[in-house]
Amino acid sequence: MREVCVVGVGMSEWGEVWKTSMRDLYVHAAMAAIKNSGVDHIDSMYVGCMSGGLFVGQEHLGALMADYLGVTGIPAVRVESACASGGFAFRQAFIEVASGMSDIVLASGVEKMTDCSPDEDTNALATAADAEYEVFHGATFPGLYAMMACAHMAKYGTTREMLSAVAVKNHKNGAKNPVAQYPFTVTSDQVASSVMVADPLRILDCSPITDGAAAVIVTTVDIARKLGKPYVKVKGSAAGTDTIALAQRADITTIKSATIAAQKALAMAGKKIDDIQFAEMHDCFTIAEIILAESIGKYKPGQAGPETLAGETSLEGKFPINSSGGLKSKGHPVGATGIAQIVEVYKQLTGQAESGRQIPKSPKIGMAQNMGGSGASSVVHILEVA
């Protein structure tokens, strides 16, 4: 397998972008990545999207986006793994370049979620869970994560304050991110007194509904060098799965798919978890970030909450998590999220994080962890300064 790197990144506007269509959002992000990288063409492209069908009545997004990007002719295909669609799209681009099949591949993700009603959004998102054994019986994603939160609190003594600390930290980071949907700070008290969604999760424990797109250019080290732009190497790429229904898991206080993906990615990169200096993680709910920081092996079970409360995962802490603001503050256009994580890791590694968001210690190795549904799929990438 050839060595693979990321050489340019781009994002569209993120938020409730009512006046821009899905295809235009996509083209904005893709063109930004192409311009940022300096490539004069792309050989192939992957589009991560969870549900173009249910959100906007449009499937066949690979061909559609190639058309609207003005590159018809090249291979273009959509990749879907619920909220991990972007991370899997990046992984396919990585494999294609590593294989030698293509030299320059556009890895991208998009979701347009505000063109339908909140009810339709809830139903569309629920299709990431087990339709027959969870959704038909009334389960929604806040409900599933609320059960995971209750179990984690009961088993490890995780508290309301620890959950709130995740939101406070991520909003503090997101306030420094020009594309964040909610670029404002929140206090622990505001989180704890925000409206209840599914006990114990309140509205400020939840990531929002977002329109947005993100894109990165994946290529060989040789090509990246010739372009003369900052690039980072992709040292590890791995994916894992678990049962789709929570009821079939032995333990819902951990996410096994993330453990598998992190261990495999670390092994591929020849690294230990303590070599990783920062991470973008899938904080679709505050409890998710806590469980994931434990599942990837960074903290022992029950320790991620206290570490977050102690500031260890803040921008200045020992292991910054979600310097971008995470899904919580930056927003969560589900198919784009995994790509946006790569964008942030690239920016941090190349010293390009805007507005005071740069991690002070100038990290050399970072991780992106993207998850589908309640953890039935996870994908982990490890990137390193070349």
Added chain:
Amino acid sequence: MREVCVVGVGMSEWGEVWKTSMRDLYVHAAMAAIKNSGVDHIDSMYVGCMSGGLFVGQEHLGALMADYLGVTGIPAVRVESACASGGFAFRQAFIEVASGMSDIVLASGVEKMTDCSPDEDTNALATAADAEYEVFHGATFPGLYAMMACAHMAKYGTTREMLSAVAVKNHKNGAKNPVAQYPFTVTSDQVASSVMVADPLRILDCSPITDGAAAVIVTTVDIARKLGKPYVKVKGSAAGTDTIALAQRADITTIKSATIAAQKALAMAGKKIDDIQFAEMHDCFTIAEIILAESIGKYKPGQAGPETLAGETSLEGKFPINSSGGLKSKGHPVGATGIAQIVEVYKQLTGQAESGRQIPKSPKIGMAQNMGGSGASSVVHILEVA
């Protein structure tokens, strides 16, 4: 890149399978392929599916199917390119094995289309076209292909009899296929007098709505040899795209994405079109097979109709097309179709086509051509006896 081969194949029941769920159909096909190949594990899997969201309210099909197949843990992801989803899933499996990332990959496809109403089916299928510029204005797939048929008839003199000859031939082949949804013969008169759908296309010009799944095992030549089962090499894999809306194409009597994919796949395989001895092609409508046989370069524009009428594409002809019965008689569960084409090419190359369907000249090289929508995406594979 490593040499890649197909070593085992499987299919579920195809048709209006009301008593079997999508996940069960999938597991039937995947288990059949695993058993047929003799592998004792799989490293990774791809699931081709066009719209789990719209047809059955279920996305996240990679993880779901890994779960129900009993292989949770391994990477599993869905690939979508409308009706070419299966072909693209096979291509991703090919690239993954070629890259060295995995040794044994399950390439599969599934669609459950009869759990919703005919109206919902029509709407779901329409999401393969351009929602904003075609579907919102009333276009459906029979309508789009009817326009292509009218243009082809006007430009080249293609006749009603030629369209009918495609249906007659494919039903004759499908009548010998144990999994075919419509395993009966039809006459030219029956096709020509069947109910009109979108002038000039009649109901017997159209492929049906189908539930079904298909799966194949993709691996290295070394592993295939050790398994001691018949295997065929994948010599060429290529994909192409075109504008998604028909109105933006210079010429709707040809399908450019198929031309691009066929030329690239032939170049990769080091073959010329006349080296290919038979093909499975995407006959979603009778006119599609005629246009595609020209687009891949087998016949000159306007010649595929007369050649079909003359029997050249029959089982005993010079270039058999759709020995399986094609989408027309075998059925068209959209996400599974591209994989089922690989199943048929594998069976023909290894002399395992059932019930008198074997091509008499024992071909050594075959092609599978799978298409999305009205041709915005195409994927072509060339397989050869090892």
